[in-house]
Amino acid sequence: MSDEQKHNESSKAYGRFHRRVLEGNGALFAIATTVAISIGALVEIAPMFSTTSLSWQRADWVTPYTPLEVAGRDIYIREGCYLCHSQMIRPMRSEMLRYGEWTRAAEYQYDRPFLLGSRRLGPDLQRVGGKYPDAWHFEHMRDPRSTSPGSIMPTYPWLYRQKYDPADVAKSVRALATAGTPYTATDDASVAAALEAQADKIVASLATTSIQVAPDDEIIALIAFLQRLGTEGKKHFAQQAAQTSEAAPAPAQGTPSATGGGQ
Amino acid sequence: MAQTTSGTVAAATPGTGVATVYDDAIVKMFFTAAVGWAVVGMLVGVMIALELAWWPANMGIPQITFGRLRPLHTNAVIFAFAGNVCFTGIYHSMQRLLKTRMFSDVLSRIHFWGWQGIIVLAAVTLPMGMTQSKEYAELIWPIDVLIAIVWVIFGVNFFGTIARRKVKHLYVAIWFYMSFVITIAVLHIVNNLAIPATLTRSYPVYAGLTDALVQWWYGHNAVGFFLTTPFLGLMYYYLPRAAERPVYSYRLSILHFWALVFLYIWAGPHHLLYSALPDWAQTLGMVFSIMLLAPSWGGMLNGLLTLKGAWDRVRTDPILKFMVVAVSFYGMSTFEGPMMAIRSVNALAHFTNWVIGHVHSGALGWVGMMSFGMLYWLVQNLWKRPLAHPKWANHHFWLATIGIVLYTVSMWAAGLMEGLQWRALNDAGQLATPAFLDITHRLNPFMWIRLTGGAMYLTGAVMMAINFWQTIRGPGAEVSPTPVPVAAD
Numbered sequence: 001m002s003d004e005q006k007h008n009e010s011s012k013a014y015g016r017f018h019r020r021v022l023e024g025n026g027a028l029f030a031i032a033t034t035v036a037i038s039i040g041a042l043v044e045i046a047p048m049f050s051t052t053s054l055s056w057q058r059a060d061w062v063t064p065y066t067p068l069e070v071a072g073r074d075i076y077i078r079e080g081c082y083l084c085h086s087q088m089i090r091p092m093r094s095e096m097l098r099y100g101e102w103t104r105a106a107e108y109q110y111d112r113p114f115l116l117g118s119r120r121l122g123p124d125l126q127r128v129g130g131k132y133p134d135a136w137h138f139e140h141m142r143d144p145r146s147t148s149p150g151s152i153m154p155t156y157p158w159l160y161r162q163k164y165d166p167a168d169v170a171k172s173v174r175a176l177a178t179a180g181t182p183y184t185a186t187d188d189a190s191v192a193a194a195l196e197a198q199a200d201k202i203v204a205s206l207a208t209t210s211i212q213v214a215p216d217d218e219i220i221a222l223i224a225f226l227q228r229l230g231t232e233g234k235k236h237f238a239q240q241a242a243q244t245s246e247a248a249p250a251p252a253q254g255t256p257s258a259t260g261g262g263q
Numbered sequence: 264m265a266q267t268t269s270g271t272v273a274a275a276t277p278g279t280g281v282a283t284v285y286d287d288a289i290v291k292m293f294f295t296a297a298v299g300w301a302v303v304g305m306l307v308g309v310m311i312a313l314e315l316a317w318w319p320a321n322m323g324i325p326q327i328t329f330g331r332l333r334p335l336h337t338n339a340v341i342f343a344f345a346g347n348v349c350f351t352g353i354y355h356s357m358q359r360l361l362k363t364r365m366f367s368d369v370l371s372r373i374h375f376w377g378w379q380g381i382i383v384l385a386a387v388t389l390p391m392g393m394t395q396s397k398e399y400a401e402l403i404w405p406i407d408v409l410i411a412i413v414w415v416i417f418g419v420n421f422f423g424t425i426a427r428r429k430v431k432h433l434y435v436a437i438w439f440y441m442s443f444v445i446t447i448a449v450l451h452i453v454n455n456l457a458i459p460a461t462l463t464r465s466y467p468v469y470a471g472l473t474d475a476l477v478q479w480w481y482g483h484n485a486v487g488f489f490l491t492t493p494f495l496g497l498m499y500y501y502l503p504r505a506a507e508r509p510v511y512s513y514r515l516s517i518l519h520f521w522a523l524v525f526l527y528i529w530a531g532p533h534h535l536l537y538s539a540l541p542d543w544a545q546t547l548g549m550v551f552s553i554m555l556l557a558p559s560w561g562g563m564l565n566g567l568l569t570l571k572g573a574w575d576r577v578r579t580d581p582i583l584k585f586m587v588v589a590v591s592f593y594g595m596s597t598f599e600g601p602m603m604a605i606r607s608v609n610a611l612a613h614f615t616n617w618v619i620g621h622v623h624s625g626a627l628g629w630v631g632m633m634s635f636g637m638l639y640w641l642v643q644n645l646w647k648r649p650l651a652h653p654k655w656a657n658h659h660f661w662l663a664t665i666g667i668v669l670y671t672v673s674m675w676a677a678g679l680m681e682g683l684q685w686r687a688l689n690d691a692g693q694l695a696t697p698a699f700l701d702i703t704h705r706l707n708p709f710m711w712i713r714l715t716g717g718a719m720y721l722t723g724a725v726m727m728a729i730n731f732w733q734t735i736r737g738p739g740a741e742v743s744p745t746p747v748p749v750a751a752d
C-alpha cells in the first residue's frame with residue numbers, strides 16, 4: 001500500500017482538513033507551525049519583562065560588579081568554570097547546610113550572562129566569597145591539590161602570567177552599561193583607577209602571606225570576583241536576622257515568589 | 264514515474280515528460296561532512312570523559328582543559344555531526360518527496376560551505392576561551408551573525424523547494440523539517456541578542472533570571488527542534504524506506520506532530536526547578552514536560568509499528584537494527600525526561616551525572632543510532648555500491664549498543680549516588696558527608712566505565728568511517744543494492 005493511499009484513508013474530519021488545507025499549502029503550514037511554537041514562548045517569557053517581574057528581580061542591597069570583578073567574571077567565563085561549578089543554592093536543608101542561604105532572584109540582577117550552571121562537578125560557588133582568604137585562592141588556582149588533596153580541578157598556571165588590559169575592561173564596562181547596568185563612570189581613566197584601587201588591596205592582602213604578585217595579573221581579577229560572590233546576600237540576611245530577632249516572630253524571607261520552601 | 268530503484272536520480276516530472284535531475288552532489292557533500300565531524304565530536308567527548316576520570320590528561324595545555332573543551336564537544340556533536348546529518352537527510356529526501364531539484368544549487372553550496380566554515384570557526388574560538396557561556400549558544404557574536412545568515416539562506420532554499428514542488432501534499436517528514444527550519448531561527452536570534460564589547464565578547468540584553476529563562480527556553484528547544492523534530496522527519500522517511508513498509512498511521516502523525524511542536528516550547532523552565540524563578544513558570548515547565556510524554560511516545564509508536572510485518576528482517580539487517588534501537592532510546596529518554604521534570608525527582612537529579620546519563624541516552628541512543636542507520640542506507644544508495652565490509656556494520660551496531668549501555672548505566676549509578684550523598688544527613692541533622700571531594704572520589708570508577716563505553720561508541724564510528732571510505736573509493740561495481748521502496752514517494 002502506498003503512502004498516498006494511506007493518506008486518503010483518513011476519514012476523521014481533522015484528517016481531511018489537514019490533508020486538504022494544510023498539506024497543500026506550504027505557506028499556511030509554516031504560519032500554523034510558527035503560531036504553535038510562539039504561544040508557549042510568549043506566555044512564559046513576556047511576563048519576565050513586566051514591571052512586577054522586574055521588581056521582584058531587584059533589590060537595593062545588591063550592587064553591580066566592580067570593573068575588576070567584571071574582568072574576573074570574564075576569566076571565569078573564558079575558562080568554563082561554570083561547567084563544573086553552579087551558582088544556585090536551592091531552598092533545601094542539605095544545600096543550605098553545605099553552601100549557605102538559598103539564592104534570591106535579586107542576587108542575579110546584574111548577571112550578564114547568568115551563570116547558574118547545570119552541573120556540579122565541583123561545589124556550588126554562590127556564597128564562596130569570604131569563605132577563604134585571598135591567599136587560599138591564590139594557591140588553589142595554581143594547584144588545587146595544594147589546598148584540596150585529591151581534587152579533580154585543573155591547574156590554571158597561565159592566570160599568573162597573563163595580564164588583563166584596563167582599556168579592554170573599560171569596553172566591557174561600557175557594553176554592560178549600554179545593556180542596562182547602572183555604571184556611572186565608564187571612561188577609560190575611571191575604569192583604570194577603579195581597577196587599580198581594588199587590585200592594590202588584594203595585592204596587599206597577599207603580601208601579608210609573603211606572596212608577590214603584579215596587580216594586573218589575571219589571577220587578581222579572578223580572586224576579586226570569587227571573593228565577592230554571595231557576600232552581599234550574606235550581609236543582608238544577617239541584618240534581616242538581627243532585625244527580626246529584635247521584633248519578634250519572623251516573617252517569611254525573600255521574595256513572595258520564593259520557590260518550594262525547602263524539603 | 265515512481266522510482267524503480269531508490270538510487271535513481273531522475274524522475275519524470277508529471278505532465279511534462281521532462282526528467283527532473285536531483286542534486287545528489289550536495290547530499291554527498293553533507294554526507295561526507297557528517298561522517299567526518301562525527302569522529303571529531305566523539306573524539307573530543309572521549310577526551311573530556313578521560314579528563315573527568317583522570318584530570319592530568321589535559322597536560323596543562325589551556326586550550327584543552329575541561330572548561331574549554333566541553334563546549335567544543337557539545338557544539339561539534341550537535342551542530343557539526345547532528346546538523347550535517349539533518350542536512351544530508353533533508354537535501355536527499357525532500358527532493359524525492361517533492362519530486363523536484365533543490366530550489367537553488369548556489370544556495371545549497373553557500374549553505375554547505377557556510378555551515379562548515381562556522382564549525383571551523385567554532386573549533387578555533389572555543390578552545391581559545393571565546394565563549395558567551397550559554398550552553399549550546401556559546402559561539403561569539405560574529406559567528407552568531409554568520410549562523411543567522413546561513414540559516415536564512417537554508418530557509419530560502421528550503422521554502423523555495425517547497426514552492427516549486429511537483430507533488431501537492433507535503434509528506435509528514437517535511438512537516439518536521441519545517442518546524443526545524445522555523446524554530447531554530449527564532450530560538451537562535453532571540454537567545455543571542457547581545458551588546459558587543461569587542462569583536463570576541465558581548466553581554467546579553469537580558470540579565471539574571473530573565474537571561475536564564477530565555478537560555479533554557481532556547482536550550483530545551485535546541486534539544487526539541489535540533490535533536491528531535493528533524494530526526495523524527497528522518498525517521499519518517501528512512502525507516503519506511505529501509506523497512507519497505509508504509510508509515511503505520513497517518514492520523515497519529517498529525518496528532519503527535521502538532522502536539523509535539525506546541526508542547527515542547529513550554530517545557531524550558533524544567534531546567535530551572537528550585538531556582539528563584541517564579542513558581543508559576545516552574546510549574547508550567549513541569550506540567551508541560553509531563554504532557555510531552557504523549558506526543559513523544561506517539562512518534563515512537565508510529566516508528567516501531569511501521570515495522571509490523573518486517574520484524575524478521577530486523578534481526579538480520581543492521582540498518583533496521585540501528586533504527587529500532589534509536590526509536591527505542593527515543594522512547595526511553597522521553598520517558599525519563601518527563602520523570603526528571605517532576606520537581607521532587609529533579610531535586611535529586613539536577614546538577615548530577617544522572618542528567619548526563621539522560622542526555623547521552625538521547626544523544627547516543629536516539630540521535631547517534633538514527634544517524635548511523637540513515638548513513639548506512641544512504642551510502643549504498645548514493646554511491647550505488649554495496650558496503651565494502653558488510654560485517655563491520657554489524658560489529659559497529661554491537662559496539663555502539665554496548666557502549667551506550669555502559670555510558671548510561673554508569674552515569675545513572677553515579678548520579679543517584681552523588682544526589683543521595685550530597686543530601687544525606689546524619690542523626691544530628693548535619694551533613695553525613697561534609698567534604699564534597701569525598702563524594703567525587705567515590706564516583707571515579709563510574710567515570711572509567713563511562714570512558715570505556717564512550718571509547719567503544721567512538722570505535723564503532725571510526726569503523727563506519729573507514730567502511731564508507733572504502734565503499735566509496737573502492738573498486739566496487741555500480742549496483743542497486745536496496746530493493747524497490749514502497750512507501751513515501
Ligand code: HEM
Nearest residue numbers: 119305308309311312337340619622626630631717720721
Ligand atoms: C563517544 C561518545 C561521547 C562521549 C564519550 C561523550 C562524553 C561527554 C562528556 C564527558 C560530557 C561532559 C559531562 C559532564 O559535564 O559531566 C558530555 C556532555 C555532553 N554531550 Fe557527550 N559524549 C559523546 C557523544 C555525544 C553525542 C553523539 C552527543 C549529541 C548528539 C553528545 C551530546 C552531549 C551534550 C549535549 C552534553 C552536555 C550535557 C549537559 O550539559 O548536561 N555527546 N559528553
Ligand code: HEM
Nearest residue numbers: 118486490533534552555597600601603604613622625626
Ligand atoms: C519528553 C521529552 C524530554 C523531557 C521532558 C526532558 C526533560 C529533561 C530534564 C528535566 C532535564 C534535566 C534538567 C536539569 O535538571 O538540569 C533534561 C536535560 C537534558 N535533556 Fe532532556 N528531556 C526530554 C528528551 C530529551 C531528548 C530526546 C534529548 C536528546 C536528544 C534530551 C537532551 C537533554 C539534554 C542535552 C539535557 C541537558 C541540558 C543541560 O543541562 O545542559 N532530552 N531533559
